[in-house]
Amino acid sequence: MTRHRPTPQVPRPRTAPASDDPDTWLVREDPVSAEELSDLESIFALGNGWLGVRGVLDEGGTSGLPSTYLNSCYEERELTYPEQGYAFPERNQVLIGVPDGTPLRLFVDDQPLDVRDDRPDRHERVLDLRAGTLSRTLHERAPHGRTPSSAPVRVTWTRLVSLVEPAVLGIRCEVTALDRTARVRLHSDLRANPELGDADGDDPRAPTTLDRPLVAEHRVVDRAGGLLAHRTRTSGQRVAAAVTHLVETVTSDDDREEAPAEARIAVAAESDLIRTIVETELAPGQRLVLTKLVAYAHSADQPPAEAGRPHDGDRKTGGGPVRPHDGNGTGGGPVRAELVAAARAALDRAVERGWAGLLADQRAYLDAYWADADVLVDGDPQLQQAVRFALFHLVQAAARTGDRPIPAKGLTGNGYDGHTMWDAEIFVLRVLTYLRPELAAGPLRWRHDTLDQARERARTLRLAGAAFPWRTIGGRECSGYWPAGTAALHVNADIAVAVLRHATATGDLGFLRDTGLELLVETARLWSRVGHYDDAGGFHLHGVTGPDEYTALVNDNLFTNLMARKNLLGAVETACRFPQRARELGVEPAELNAWRAAAEAMHLPYDPKRGVHEQCAGFTALPEWDFAGTDAAEYPLLLHYPYLELYRRQVVKQADVVLAMQDCGSAFTAEEKARNFAYYERRTVRDSSLSACGQAVLAAELGHLDLAYALLAESALHDLHSLGDQTRDGLHVAALAGVWIALVVGFGGFRDEDGGPAFSPRLPPALHRMRFALRWQGRRIQVTVEPDEVTYLLAADGPDGLELRHHGRPVTLVPGRAVTVPLPPAPDPGPEPASPPGRRPRRRNSQAPVEPVTAAPAAARRDPRGNRPGRR
Amino acid sequence: MTRHRPTPQVPRPRTAPASDDPDTWLVREDPVSAEELSDLESIFALGNGWLGVRGVLDEGGTSGLPSTYLNSCYEERELTYPEQGYAFPERNQVLIGVPDGTPLRLFVDDQPLDVRDDRPDRHERVLDLRAGTLSRTLHERAPHGRTPSSAPVRVTWTRLVSLVEPAVLGIRCEVTALDRTARVRLHSDLRANPELGDADGDDPRAPTTLDRPLVAEHRVVDRAGGLLAHRTRTSGQRVAAAVTHLVETVTSDDDREEAPAEARIAVAAESDLIRTIVETELAPGQRLVLTKLVAYAHSADQPPAEAGRPHDGDRKTGGGPVRPHDGNGTGGGPVRAELVAAARAALDRAVERGWAGLLADQRAYLDAYWADADVLVDGDPQLQQAVRFALFHLVQAAARTGDRPIPAKGLTGNGYDGHTMWDAEIFVLRVLTYLRPELAAGPLRWRHDTLDQARERARTLRLAGAAFPWRTIGGRECSGYWPAGTAALHVNADIAVAVLRHATATGDLGFLRDTGLELLVETARLWSRVGHYDDAGGFHLHGVTGPDEYTALVNDNLFTNLMARKNLLGAVETACRFPQRARELGVEPAELNAWRAAAEAMHLPYDPKRGVHEQCAGFTALPEWDFAGTDAAEYPLLLHYPYLELYRRQVVKQADVVLAMQDCGSAFTAEEKARNFAYYERRTVRDSSLSACGQAVLAAELGHLDLAYALLAESALHDLHSLGDQTRDGLHVAALAGVWIALVVGFGGFRDEDGGPAFSPRLPPALHRMRFALRWQGRRIQVTVEPDEVTYLLAADGPDGLELRHHGRPVTLVPGRAVTVPLPPAPDPGPEPASPPGRRPRRRNSQAPVEPVTAAPAAARRDPRGNRPGRR
Numbered sequence A, B: 001m002t003r004h005r006p007t008p009q010v011p012r013p014r015t016a017p018a019s020d021d022p023d024t025w026l027v028r029e030d031p032v033s034a035e036e037l038s039d040l041e042s043i044f045a046l047g048n049g050w051l052g053v054r055g056v057l058d059e060g061g062t063s064g065l066p067s068t069y070l071n072s073c074y075e076e077r078e079l080t081y082p083e084q085g086y087a088f089p090e091r092n093q094v095l096i097g098v099p100d101g102t103p104l105r106l107f108v109d110d111q112p113l114d115v116r117d118d119r120p121d122r123h124e125r126v127l128d129l130r131a132g133t134l135s136r137t138l139h140e141r142a143p144h145g146r147t148p149s150s151a152p153v154r155v156t157w158t159r160l161v162s163l164v165e166p167a168v169l170g171i172r173c174e175v176t177a178l179d180r181t182a183r184v185r186l187h188s189d190l191r192a193n194p195e196l197g198d199a200d201g202d203d204p205r206a207p208t209t210l211d212r213p214l215v216a217e218h219r220v221v222d223r224a225g226g227l228l229a230h231r232t233r234t235s236g237q238r239v240a241a242a243v244t245h246l247v248e249t250v251t252s253d254d255d256r257e258e259a260p261a262e263a264r265i266a267v268a269a270e271s272d273l274i275r276t277i278v279e280t281e282l283a284p285g286q287r288l289v290l291t292k293l294v295a296y297a298h299s300a301d302q303p304p305a306e307a308g309r310p311h312d313g314d315r316k317t318g319g320g321p322v323r324p325h326d327g328n329g330t331g332g333g334p335v336r337a338e339l340v341a342a343a344r345a346a347l348d349r350a351v352e353r354g355w356a357g358l359l360a361d362q363r364a365y366l367d368a369y370w371a372d373a374d375v376l377v378d379g380d381p382q383l384q385q386a387v388r389f390a391l392f393h394l395v396q397a398a399a400r401t402g403d404r405p406i407p408a409k410g411l412t413g414n415g416y417d418g419h420t421m422w423d424a425e426i427f428v429l430r431v432l433t434y435l436r437p438e439l440a441a442g443p444l445r446w447r448h449d450t451l452d453q454a455r456e457r458a459r460t461l462r463l464a465g466a467a468f469p470w471r472t473i474g475g476r477e478c479s480g481y482w483p484a485g486t487a488a489l490h491v492n493a494d495i496a497v498a499v500l501r502h503a504t505a506t507g508d509l510g511f512l513r514d515t516g517l518e519l520l521v522e523t524a525r526l527w528s529r530v531g532h533y534d535d536a537g538g539f540h541l542h543g544v545t546g547p548d549e550y551t552a553l554v555n556d557n558l559f560t561n562l563m564a565r566k567n568l569l570g571a572v573e574t575a576c577r578f579p580q581r582a583r584e585l586g587v588e589p590a591e592l593n594a595w596r597a598a599a600e601a602m603h604l605p606y607d608p609k610r611g612v613h614e615q616c617a618g619f620t621a622l623p624e625w626d627f628a629g630t631d632a633a634e635y636p637l638l639l640h641y642p643y644l645e646l647y648r649r650q651v652v653k654q655a656d657v658v659l660a661m662q663d664c665g666s667a668f669t670a671e672e673k674a675r676n677f678a679y680y681e682r683r684t685v686r687d688s689s690l691s692a693c694g695q696a697v698l699a700a701e702l703g704h705l706d707l708a709y710a711l712l713a714e715s716a717l718h719d720l721h722s723l724g725d726q727t728r729d730g731l732h733v734a735a736l737a738g739v740w741i742a743l744v745v746g747f748g749g750f751r752d753e754d755g756g757p758a759f760s761p762r763l764p765p766a767l768h769r770m771r772f773a774l775r776w777q778g779r780r781i782q783v784t785v786e787p788d789e790v791t792y793l794l795a796a797d798g799p800d801g802l803e804l805r806h807h808g809r810p811v812t813l814v815p816g817r818a819v820t821v822p823l824p825p826a827p828d829p830g831p832e833p834a835s836p837p838g839r840r841p842r843r844r845n846s847q848a849p850v851e852p853v854t855a856a857p858a859a860a861r862r863d864p865r866g867n868r869p870g871r872r
Helices: A034-043 A336-373 A381-398 A422-435 A437-449 A451-460 A490-506 A509-530 A558-577 A579-584 A589-600 A643-647 A657-663 A670-681 A692-701 A705-717 A733-747 A857-862 B034-043 B336-373 B381-398 B422-435 B437-449 B451-460 B490-506 B509-530 B558-577 B579-584 B589-600 B643-647 B657-663 B670-681 B692-701 B705-720 B733-747 B857-862
Strands: A026-029 A051-053 A068-070 A074-078 A091-095 A104-108 A122-128 A133-140 A153-161 A168-177 A182-191 A214-222 A225-232 A238-250 A264-270 A273-282 A287-298 A376-378 A769-776 A779-785 A789-794 A802-806 A809-813 A819-822 B026-029 B051-053 B068-070 B074-078 B091-095 B104-108 B122-128 B133-140 B153-161 B168-177 B182-191 B214-222 B225-232 B238-250 B264-270 B273-282 B287-298 B376-378 B769-776 B779-785 B789-794 B802-806 B809-813 B819-822
Touching: A026 A034, A026 A381, A051 A153, A051 A168, A074 A225, A104 A153, A104 A168, A153 A336, A168 A182, A168 A273, A168 A336, A182 A225, A182 A238, A182 A287, A214 A238, A214 A264, A214 A336, A225 A264, A225 A273, A225 A336, A238 A273, A238 A336, A273 A287, A287 A336, A336 A381, A336 A769, A376 A381, A381 A422, A381 A705, A381 A733, A422 A437, A422 A490, A422 A733, A422 A769, A437 A451, A437 A490, A437 A509, A451 A509, A490 A509, A490 A558, A490 A769, A509 A558, A509 A579, A509 A589, A558 A579, A558 A589, A558 A657, A657 A670, A657 A692, A670 A692, A692 A705, A692 A733, A705 A733, A733 A769, A779 A802, A789 A802, A789 A809, A809 A819, B026 B034, B026 B381, B034 B705, B051 B153, B051 B168, B104 B153, B104 B168, B153 B336, B168 B182, B168 B273, B168 B336, B182 B225, B182 B238, B182 B287, B214 B238, B214 B264, B214 B336, B225 B264, B225 B273, B225 B336, B238 B273, B238 B336, B273 B287, B287 B336, B336 B381, B336 B769, B376 B381, B381 B422, B381 B705, B381 B733, B422 B437, B422 B490, B422 B733, B422 B769, B437 B451, B437 B490, B437 B509, B451 B509, B490 B509, B490 B558, B490 B769, B509 B558, B509 B579, B509 B589, B558 B579, B558 B589, B558 B657, B657 B670, B657 B692, B670 B692, B692 B705, B692 B733, B705 B733, B733 B769, B779 B802, B789 B802, B789 B809, B809 B819
Parallel strands: none
Antiparallel strands: A026 A122, A051 A068, A074 A091, A104 A182, A122 A133, A133 A153, A153 A168, A168 A287, A182 A273, A214 A225, A225 A238, A238 A287, A264 A273, A376 A769, A769 A779, A779 A789, A789 A819, A802 A809, B026 B122, B051 B068, B074 B091, B104 B182, B122 B133, B133 B153, B153 B168, B168 B287, B182 B273, B214 B225, B225 B238, B238 B287, B264 B273, B376 B769, B769 B779, B779 B789, B789 B819, B802 B809
């Protein structure tokens, strides 16, 4: 078996192209390397937030992870501890693979084609960010690797997961005979419980992959496909998957014909498998075209029509009444017949729409999305591509999520076991709130739906109110290491602040009253119980873990205290706004007074000697990390040092005080921000993918634009260039959202904290122009930043005008009229803060930004300076 | 099946007896209760430190734990974590059950006898603390419970685990026919991998019990027994067990005869089983006497002759050359034949010695032991019994341990998986050092033997020197919850201080040079690396866990810092005493200077506002525990509250500052001790069995004699009256040692810290007299305390005279001459410090101390005020 070295391809324009070069809308891979297949499965994943399909090869087989996921389709598994403890979660929830509809294997003259074994003349995969498709082209001219007898062919597969018909995966396969007649056979499988390749058993952060999670309940075979219905063993979930095939042959590119009689189609079934076999003979130049359509249904409930998108209103999804699934696995799902009917109905709609219709819908959806979401970064096509890649996966993670969680890896892999975490609220929902606010509301409603579980958890923890889980799928705490799990109580404030932000940005008072207030009240109750007053009247939150996981179980984590303060004040304000609803929630005036008092007395640890805020009480007195004695290969530190060492030193995995300065910026003076940033930048190793974007924001705010740009690039290239080492388990969706944050909140200087939109844009030297848009209370604001001036434009179809702040000064906008204002002179930011020795973010060469910085995942891994952020 | 309620019997003299009442040397149980069987298996365990046999019924079957253990005979088992972390131990070491030789089942007229099913007229078990035997007598007069046909009999079983022939278990069974002729059959088993009853699956602290840990390698059957040889599956250990039987019939109590022809003996074998069947018919008054002897050999090595006991010198144990076993399981054991020969040789010696000889040896050993070890507590027979029970199990845990660990449960059960922990050094070895110093040296040499593993662990932890495991059998870290495991670095200082204490108490410079110095040096290197200097020059130990497990990962735990200081200074002093050996260990003068400097700069956290030392930095500023809101049933707190709550409040599981004041008393003024004790007493819930004795010591020192007495009683009755809830898994050997500490260090006021023996005795009001003895540099000092005076007596056979301190004033002793000195008037200690609300230790009624406070385990459990100390 021959393996060749990979040269995965990122766009490499020979001359500097404009940032709107079409190549920046594409992500390509050329030769295939077994080593990189796993990363590329994540990078080439397709999804819509309800259904996710990894970029596996059509030949079948994966790199160890399941290929296909449905949001919240999980199995339960016992959590065992070497030493038990009270309230340690007893069961895990693990995202499972549902029946895999991707295999579409080609045999030419009875020889199987597999690029993992063969050496095609040309092989290319292209993820098209505007079309929303993954296409693959393969020329097999040379004699077959093992048997020289098969005929040369050209094959293309095109795959989409519909953003409009959320239950539907479509694959189009075209096989063209080249020089001579080819006997062509396609094996198209729908397979439950496939055998998975070897996962990486050495990485402690690898996901739990359950063996054969599904139990067959029902199987139907028909003329061109069939249906499989399964249930999980213990979580009480059911899933149905239906498949069908449309066959054509085509003699030339333009001249379509009906399938000739000799294109035979047959369906075979085995346990957990429906295999559709299509056979024909192709004369030279003749082409077989097969469209495979797969549709899913899940008992938890059916994929929703997209919220707030009237152009989708006429498309019904799912069929028949469906009882909601109980996330604890104790309730029953709908009867199987309803699930089968729902899958069939979705499949029928896809057949009716046809391949061309699905493609057209996909493009239309994305055209509308990009009109809002695209951020133009003129002057750095590589970054431009990465930005679009990030925003493409963002919409793939969120478009059809509905009232469900957005997992940390989206549906691009089952890393973190498919759990959702705090970064959904702090990173992903933040961006969605400004790009597509209706998509941010669903996951917050999901939090609201799980409130009973969070209240139960708070009781178990001997606390009050609600304690949301650190890791979960269905709402129950699944974190197995409590010092960096349950103790990270800030997740509760993160949810509350996401509610407040959504209300501010949308002005949606109904949401705030019906969904938001209860979340705010129950989390405020938690803080009120967790905290205590000291003798001098200060309010403290002890024994918690903040965002930085290189310290744990600390007192008065600054981020947590500031966010809890927002939480408490937001609860008071919202309860006063909706007094009737507050009374229904049992909120008494005395309780409001207690929350306000706690917020006002909240202790914010500060080291007067060093003139900086402390990440937690006593942090600045901890011994320093020995960076000089730390080898480059020892990052991420958590894989090479015990928590014992990490926790007791001044080494920061990810932005913590710096994140607090972004999210609660008004709590700091500009001087404090500068001192804090310099202090923590020096100690932050960015072993988490969530770090760089927050650092970029503060670096930009403080005028360190080159540093901000380097940090932005690190964030943007994290998965695409596999700078991290966990891309195989799925993309870091929050880090991808962080790219938008670094651009818009960082270089755009966008702030929302004081009740209205404010911008303080500054372009980094490498960029000529940046343009982004965001939504604000029903309006669309477009901001175009150039080196010396900024143009603000309120969309013409918005409700009315708006006053925003531009570098602190008011600017009034009226719909449809661009306003251009000059940028004030940049103050001298002083010397650039130092990064930890050996951890300086890689600078982009601003003279030649078009050169790829890292060409390939493998290359990045080999590069000792390559940053390898670790877990989250 | 009928179960009757238990009324386990502690001595209940009808009139107040003297403390030397023979009943205080006995522990009795009368009716059998299935509920209590598991506790009684621990209480009635026999052992010698090399071989341990639980007090299981002769009928066979256990309450879920294996019956028979050999020191360090363990199997390995993978440790799995819900979330992995760097340096989390990967494999556990679990003490396993070796072939069980206890079953000796009686059939009368073919009916099996089982007190768990039947209702005997009389049933009594007696543990005789002077004879070193467990005897059981049963009258079966009534018709058999299920079949009325069997003849009435009287049966006695007497069991011993030899303190002299450490490999030998002996059982004597006598069956006497009563009114009419009885057909009697005995099934005597030696069974490997027995099925165990149901363990308590709900308690997270229950031990790991491996199913069928042994693999049969070899079996021999002979005329009266046979031999089984096994190996473990993965840890690479081998074990052999040989059994034989001696049969007699006796017509009367005095008139022995040879076995008549009709006493048939047959041996059957199955997989893992050798069953010897003895059958006969007994006329009324006739008696069958069967002696069963079992001997073990273990590949780790052979049981040693007792160190330093010349009267044992002529007894060889084990046979043939035996290669030491590699504790990591990677090396090979001796060839099986050698092991088989060793077991046979031990069995042959036991046969030669005979039952009467074994009994006589046992009593002689114990007579010598009690002459040194007995503590007379005149005035409280119940306490007297408990003290003797404690000291009996202490010698059972240590007599033949040799250079091996003493597990936390001795060999009385496999609780804590049979691991040894810090309490071996701090409690058990401390007592042995003064009672039988040669028995304390072995476990310290074992620590020295495991130094390579500790050095490797330190490297893994990115530290220096040696990092000894928190839990282990073979020397590798087996702790699965690092915040209360690996982080408890004080275990290293505990070992070092035990070395220093042993050297002071014995004057054994050879031990100090050859074994002690390297332990001191490597642990000093650890502290030097762990600590750091602050800006003001203070030396700090951050991120550690002290003895109190209700706080964890703290900075500057006072106990740890004080013990580390002793460790550092002791290393310096010892290195200077043995410069040549120090040079061999690579100790440089600069290193000595660094250790001395660190010790002198060691930070000791103190709260000037409250005038007390802090258990750790910031402890006294933590919020208080809500004792008023804590239900009595919520103790131990760790089973009802998350660590999240426990860690961040001022609630103390077990003596920590108080233990520091005992072990490092000279670091505190008397006023500081009083203030500290009052402060921490109010916050210490005694959820660990290790707490009360240390509190008793300080209460006694401070003159709170009633409180000290109540705490002593709690410690003494902990297992015997099952005040704790883990007695079933084995006895708390360290707490049993703590009884001696509470008496001798507490009421005796014995201190050794400043280089010589000092006593400040005070009797609690309940006692008329207390007498104890201890060894000091080859001398035996006996101390008799009476209400107004103390008599010191240096044994006549000692080397020369001695000056000790009596309440601070010098007293000179010459061998063989008693010196009586008056007790100075007791200063007013002030009001008694308060205990936590709801956790006041139960007072003994000093008017009627002979009444049992708690009569039975079940009763104690039902009593809501019963203290239920939790995990260690």
